[in-house]
Amino acid sequence: MDLKAVVLHVQDLDPPVLMEDSRFKRVKSFKKAQLPPVLQWLAGQEYFVDEMIGIYSQEMESFKKLTNETFDLFVKATDHLIQNNHLDYLGIPKSFQSAIIHSWENRADFPFFAGRFDFNGGVDGLGLRVIEFNADTFSTLPETILWQKMQNREAQSTAFNFLEDHLITQFKQLKQFFNFEEIQMVASSLGHPEDIANCNTMLMQAHQAGLQVLYKDLTDIIFSEEEGLFYELGNEEFQPIDIWFKMIPWDWMFEFEPELAHTLIKISQDRKAIVLNPLYTTLWQNKKFLSYITEKFPNSLVAETYNNQNRLQEYVKKPIYGRIGENIEVKTDSVEKTDGDYENQPCVYQKYYPLPKDEEGYSYQFGMFYSDQPLAFNVRHQDSKIINDECEFISHFLI
Numbered sequence: 001m002d003l004k005a006v007v008l009h010v011q012d013l014d015p016p017v018l019m020e021d022s023r024f025k026r027v028k029s030f031k032k033a034q035l036p037p038v039l040q041w042l043a044g045q046e047y048f049v050d051e052m053i054g055i056y057s058q059e060m061e062s063f064k065k066l067t068n069e070t071f072d073l074f075v076k077a078t079d080h081l082i083q084n085n086h087l088d089y090l091g092i093p094k095s096f097q098s099a100i101i102h103s104w105e106n107r108a109d110f111p112f113f114a115g116r117f118d119f120n121g122g123v124d125g126l127g128l129r130v131i132e133f134n135a136d137t138f139s140t141l142p143e144t145i146l147w148q149k150m151q152n153r154e155a156q157s158t159a160f161n162f163l164e165d166h167l168i169t170q171f172k173q174l175k176q177f178f179n180f181e182e183i184q185m186v187a188s189s190l191g192h193p194e195d196i197a198n199c200n201t202m203l204m205q206a207h208q209a210g211l212q213v214l215y216k217d218l219t220d221i222i223f224s225e226e227e228g229l230f231y232e233l234g235n236e237e238f239q240p241i242d243i244w245f246k247m248i249p250w251d252w253m254f255e256f257e258p259e260l261a262h263t264l265i266k267i268s269q270d271r272k273a274i275v276l277n278p279l280y281t282t283l284w285q286n287k288k289f290l291s292y293i294t295e296k297f298p299n300s301l302v303a304e305t306y307n308n309q310n311r312l313q314e315y316v317k318k319p320i321y322g323r324i325g326e327n328i329e330v331k332t333d334s335v336e337k338t339d340g341d342y343e344n345q346p347c348v349y350q351k352y353y354p355l356p357k358d359e360e361g362y363s364y365q366f367g368m369f370y371s372d373q374p375l376a377f378n379v380r381h382q383d384s385k386i387i388n389d390e391c392e393f394i395s396h397f398l399i
Contacts, residue, residue: 019124019358023054023399027151035150038142038200041193042393048143049392052151053364053379054399059123060160063366064374067117070130070301071370074284077293078104081283090288091320091346093254096279099265103279110268110278113170113245114163114371116140116378120303120353122366129303129353131316135284136277137249139194139324140393141201144369144378148395157397163369163376164205170371171209174243177274184239185211186231188218189247202245211243218248223263228272243274250282251321287320287348304351314352319345325388336385355385363387364394 029050035043042048081087082104087097103110115135122128145164152159175183185206189195196215203213214231222230222238229241253261268275283289290305309315317329319342326340332352355363358381365387369375382391 019356019364021359024358025052025054025155025397026050027052027155027395030150030154036146038197038204039146041197042142042147047393048147049394052155052157052395052397055123055160055377055396056399060377060398062128063119063122063368063377064160066119066128066130066301067368067370067374070117070133073293073297073299073301074133074289077289077297078280078283080296081289081292086292089292090283090286092282092286093258095258096254096261096265099269100279100283102269107278107280109271110280111174111274112278112281112371113276114138114167114369114375115277115281115284117368117370119366119368120355123356126356127353130301131303131350131353132287132290133284135281136251137247137285138369139198140367140378140380141198143393144376145201145205147393148378151395152397155397159377159396160374160398161376166371166375167202167205168209171206171211174274175210177271178242183211183242185213185243185245186216186221186229186241187213187245187247188216188221191217195247199245199247206243218246223260223267225263225266228267241273243276245276249285249321250279251285254282285321287318287322287350288346290350291348303353306349309349312349312351316350316352317347318350319343319347321345325386325391328386328388330385332385338386338388355387365391
């Protein structure tokens, strides 16, 4: 046995470190009546905590630097993937590949709006790695924009949080694609309350940018290759939709509504509506893209990801399009698993990097919203190695 290799392997897996109590401070509770309507449902889920976590300025700079460099790496890897016709590597259905290539090669006409990088580690000496990029659909908008701001205002502290202002600026920039003033934006989901809250938070920013806004469930949207997107006003009158923000993943449409996906692609290509986020973001949402990066562009930014577990003793097994921590398996000295709706998807195996923990045993997942720059930091925690929809949101402040 190569003892030197064993020592290096153990050192590479940074040992768990408990975060010091001085990072945390209590904040006065808010009554439900004090919360804006978009936070009401989340508050009822015991999701918010009356505590905040401090992030040191040098730590925040490391998170920002990592996201900038990782986004550049994603762009470089996407160019390589498409130039070498490797979309089969990700399992992208053949019937959608040419459209994805078209959206990427013409991405000036199909702007990337925003997404969220998630990390493991990053504080108290723990190795920092990107573990995924929620680039097609993403959550935690209302808590990041609204709740985090309320708590920092109450605590008279500051967070790294420019998300609201940047989204408003981006919506104003989208106006250049239209030669008329009354621009109608609609946000849609499959109807889950959390998704509706995220949609409505996005609509709040669009409204501040001067757009006409409305929420509609997916079932209320009319799709026409010839005419575009509409919703019904009544009395056989229909309102065109100019910008559609969807909390419906492209991969879900590929699998369950392929005709809808093809229609939406045609609408987008013919400039009958702007769809957020654009089609190529399904590549970045696909966790096999991370294994492609590991294979083609070895780096110290993204957690090493493979299509099998042969190279890893400790790993995190993930469905390629899994969300909210479902169907995850973490294997270290023990095994921890979650159930969910993604058990039939292909999986990747990611090198295990520990999450920071506090003295009560809660694990902390850090995230960074990103468009063309880092926009806002957020934190969720849970008494588990896996962060799923049972987690809590904990606001951060800068130390």
